[in-house]
Amino acid sequence: MKPLPAALVLVLLWTGCRLTFLKHIGFPEPESFDEFSYLLGADTFAHGRLTNPPHPMAKFFESPHEIFHPTYASKYPPGQAMFLALGQRLFGRPFYGVLIGNALMLFTFCLMLYAWVSPPWAIAVSAMFGCVLSPEMYWTNTYSGGSVAAIGGALILLGVGIYRKRAGLIAGAVFAAGAILLFWTRPFEGGVFVLLVLIVFARELWRQRSLSAFVTALCLLAIGASWSCYYNRAVTGNPFLLPYILHVRQYDVAPLFWFMPLRPQPTYSSSRMEVMHGINSWEVSIYKDKLPGWRRIPGEWEKVVRSLEISLRIALLLTLLFGVAWRDLRYRSAAIIAGLFCLILSFETFHFEHYTAPAWAAFALMIAVWAEHSWSFNIRKEPVGIVIVCVVLALPIYFARPRLFVLLQRVIGTQSNDTQSEVSPDEMFGLNAPLIEQLSHLKQKQLVIVRYPSPDWIDAGEWVFNSADIDSQRVVLAHDLGPEQDRALLNYYPDRVALLLTFDAVTRRHQIQPYLDAQSQKPNTN
Numbered sequence: 001m002k003p004l005p006a007a008l009v010l011v012l013l014w015t016g017c018r019l020t021f022l023k024h025i026g027f028p029e030p031e032s033f034d035e036f037s038y039l040l041g042a043d044t045f046a047h048g049r050l051t052n053p054p055h056p057m058a059k060f061f062e063s064p065h066e067i068f069h070p071t072y073a074s075k076y077p078p079g080q081a082m083f084l085a086l087g088q089r090l091f092g093r094p095f096y097g098v099l100i101g102n103a104l105m106l107f108t109f110c111l112m113l114y115a116w117v118s119p120p121w122a123i124a125v126s127a128m129f130g131c132v133l134s135p136e137m138y139w140t141n142t143y144s145g146g147s148v149a150a151i152g153g154a155l156i157l158l159g160v161g162i163y164r165k166r167a168g169l170i171a172g173a174v175f176a177a178g179a180i181l182l183f184w185t186r187p188f189e190g191g192v193f194v195l196l197v198l199i200v201f202a203r204e205l206w207r208q209r210s211l212s213a214f215v216t217a218l219c220l221l222a223i224g225a226s227w228s229c230y231y232n233r234a235v236t237g238n239p240f241l242l243p244y245i246l247h248v249r250q251y252d253v254a255p256l257f258w259f260m261p262l263r264p265q266p267t268y269s270s271s272r273m274e275v276m277h278g279i280n281s282w283e284v285s286i287y288k289d290k291l292p293g294w295r296r297i298p299g300e301w302e303k304v305v306r307s308l309e310i311s312l313r314i315a316l317l318l319t320l321l322f323g324v325a326w327r328d329l330r331y332r333s334a335a336i337i338a339g340l341f342c343l344i345l346s347f348e349t350f351h352f353e354h355y356t357a358p359a360w361a362a363f364a365l366m367i368a369v370w371a372e373h374s375w376s377f378n379i380r381k382e383p384v385g386i387v388i389v390c391v392v393l394a395l396p397i398y399f400a401r402p403r404l405f406v407l408l409q410r411v412i413g414t415q416s417n418d419t420q421s422e423v424s425p426d427e428m429f430g431l432n433a434p435l436i437e438q439l440s441h442l443k444q445k446q447l448v449i450v451r452y453p454s455p456d457w458i459d460a461g462e463w464v465f466n467s468a469d470i471d472s473q474r475v476v477l478a479h480d481l482g483p484e485q486d487r488a489l490l491n492y493y494p495d496r497v498a499l500l501l502t503f504d505a506v507t508r509r510h511q512i513q514p515y516l517d518a519q520s521q522k523p524n525t526n
Contacts, residue, residue, distance in 0.1 A: 006123055007110035011103045014130045018099060021135040027095050028141045029433050034076070035143040036465040037065035039094060041074035041081030042143075043468040046088040050234040052468050059269040060478040060489050063465050064276050067247055072468075073235045075247035079152075079184030080145050094143065101147035102133050102140050108154035109364055115161025116330055117368045124393055125368040129360075131396035132309055138353055146354030152181035152190055153358035156197055157365060160205070167210035172217035179217075180224035182358055187242065188256075192344050193358040196337045251276075254283040258290040258300070258349045270479055271455035276462075287349050300346035307353045308363075311395035316363060318392055319370040324377050324385070331373075334365040367392065435501070435512065439475045447489070447496040449515055451480035453505040463501065490515075 001009075030036050044052055052072040055061060067073050074081060080101075087097030109129055113122035133139060139146040155178025163171035182190025198205070229239035236246045248256070251273065253265050262284065268274040275281060290296050305313065316338075325331040341359040348355070371392065377385030439446045450463050464477045476496065478489055490498055498515035 001119060001123070003111050003114040003119075003122075006114070006119065007107045007126070010110055010123065010126055010130060011107045014106055014133070015099065015103050018102070018135065018140070022099075025135065027093060030143050031461070032142070032144065033064040033462060036063065036462075037074040037076055038080050038084060038143050038145075040066060040465075040468060041076060041078060042084030042088055042094045042097065044073060045078070045081055045085035046094075047468055049468070050231055055470055057478070057489055057492050059485075060481060061464060061466055061470060062270060062273055062479070063462055064273075065247070067235065067243055067250070069250075070237050071235055072470075073243060075243050077184050077187060077242070077244065078231060079148050079181060080143075082184070083145070083148055084143060098140065098143060098145055098147070101145055101151070105147040105150045105154070106130050106133070108151050108158065109361065112154045112158040112161060112361055113364060113368050115158055115165070116365055117372050121368045121372045125364055125371065128315075128367070128393045128396060129364060131400065132311060134396065134400040137309070137400065144354060146357040149182060149185040149190065149354065149357035150360040152178045152185060153193055154178070154361040154364075155181065156194060156358075157361045160197060160201055163208065163210070163213060164204060167208045167213050169212050169216045171210070172213035172215070173220060175213075176217040176220035176224070179221060183224065183228065186355065186358055187244075188348075189341075189345060189355055190358045193337070193341055193362075196340050200333050200337055252283070253277060253279050253281065254287040254349055256349060257347050258287060258296065259347060262287070270481065272452070272479065275456045275458070283350075290349075297343070297346055300348075300351070301343055303351045304342045304345045304356065307351045308356060309353065309396075311399045312360075312363060315367055315392045315395055318388065319366055322370075322374060322388055325366075325370040325373040328369055328373060331366055331369040334362045334369065338362040338366060435510075436475050439499075442497075445473075445493075445496045446475045446499055447493045447515075448475060448477050448499045448501050448512070449480045449486060449489070450477060450501045451503075453503055457503070457505060486515075 030039055044050070054069050054072055058068040058072070062068055065075050067075050082097075083101045084094035084097035087100060088094040090096065106126060106129060110122060110126040113125055116122075117125075133147070135141070155174050159171050159173075159175030159178060162174060179190070179194050182194060232241055232243070233239040235243045248263075250266060251268075253263050254277075255261065255263060262279070265274075265279045268278065277283060290300075308316075319325065319331075320335075338359050341362070342356070345351070345355060371389045374385040374389050435448070439448070464479050466477055467473055470476055476493065480486060480500070481489075499512050500515040501510055501512050503510050
């Protein structure tokens with residue numbers, strides 16, 4: 001089967017299965033700080049804006065991983081949020097953008113593998129990664145994703161694969177598209193991956209040098225860089241200052257890399273933000289847990305590898321132990337890129353699965369080349385290779401079976417499901433989803449002032465997250481900054497019913513009641 005039809009069939013099958021599960025299990029709700037930040041970016045793009053004007057009451061709405069000055073925006077690069085915005089605009093929910101990213105990841109992986117290995121193994125390994133992206137898997141069930149960056153990595157290797165066979169405009173355009181997408185999703189990790197690919201394949205790229213491919217790539221990269229500068233200027237006021245770096249300067253004490261010293265603690269507008277990012281935050285505690293000097297590298301490299309999806313870790317381990325493909329230059333090149341990539345990422349202070357996304361294409365190439373060699377391997381005329389290859393390709397199904405079994409029960413109706421939510425896609429929801437849903441149906445608009453037992457009480461996560469246009473929301477969530485400062489917020493929203501959300505420090509349950517004015521001790525409904 002030719003590359004495009006094969007990739008389309010694979011994507012259609014995966015999408016059909018995923019939508020079937022989605023119909024029965026409902027849309028996942030955002031839970032982490034990162035997800036809410038990405039959703040803010042998505043809501044901003046969906047409303048046709050690059051960023052939002054700063055809110056006059058910004059100190060009441062400050063939340064992790066978001067920028068409030070000089071504009072109100074997500075700190076993250078725009079790539080993931082663009083996909084979420086696409087889902088929100090086309091289908092009414094940002095989660096469809098996650099599915100679009102997953103589907104395109106499988107599509108580009110299949111095309112990339114076709115450029116490097118024989119068709120059967122391109123299809124088989126692509127199908128394996130389709131199983132990795134099972135329902136409730138990390139990337140398919142969160143708004144912070146990972147698939148979009150993986151698409152960028154696949155396009156990089158696809159461009160190199162095309163270039164090896166026919167250097168020209170298409171190869172340059174595909175490579176540049178991958179590099180731009182990586183910069184718009186994971187700038188550091190993506191840059192590392194691109195640099196490693198160029199170094200490993202430098203001799204071959206130079207041997208087949210093509211002016212048309214170089215000029216095409218350069219022009220597209222210039223366009224992408226220009227747009228990035230335009231976006232940076234809109235958000236931060238400086239075309240060369242990334243929103244992420246601005247957020248680091250405004251809030252973070254823990255450095256991006258563990259070998260760097262702590263940054264001076266900035267002045268925070270609220271004690272809760274100090275708890276989240278300051279000198280005594282959990283971020284700094286993770287940083288301080290690092291061993292001094294270069295002795296830390298092996299342990300950190302191990303953490304990066306362990307952040308991979310478990311079936312992928314075992315598959316890669318088997319390709320190394322059963323090393324029938326080491327003599328193949330394709331396998332060695334992909335292994336060197338993947339190994340050095342993980343080594344360099346070990347210098348980062350924090351490690352999460354989606355950080356390795358750019359290198360997933362290299363992992364896929366390693367497995368495909370290994371399977372191609374191992375399939376015909378025999379020991380004393382016994383087809384050992386067939387067995388091992390089948391085990392590797394079936395690993396994602398094996399590890400996903402408990403979750404798939406529960407989901408299948410829901411699909412066939414043997415298990416009840418009450419997770420489906422009818423919350424408007426314009427509302428930000430997550431930990432506060434039931435509350436938002438309940439209050440959204442009331443006649444009057446609401447102002448919910450959130451009061452935690454103490455600033456360092458984070459057992460229930462963060463509840464104060466809002467959409468791109470805070471003032472137009474039916475339910476606005478704000479921090480409690482004390483009666484005197486809260487008065488300014490109440491005066492700003494005279495047409496809203498003011499409510500107070502509090503928590504029981506022991507049971508972690510929340511309760512909501514009319515906001516009591518500190519002076520009159522009467523319900524304030526304005």
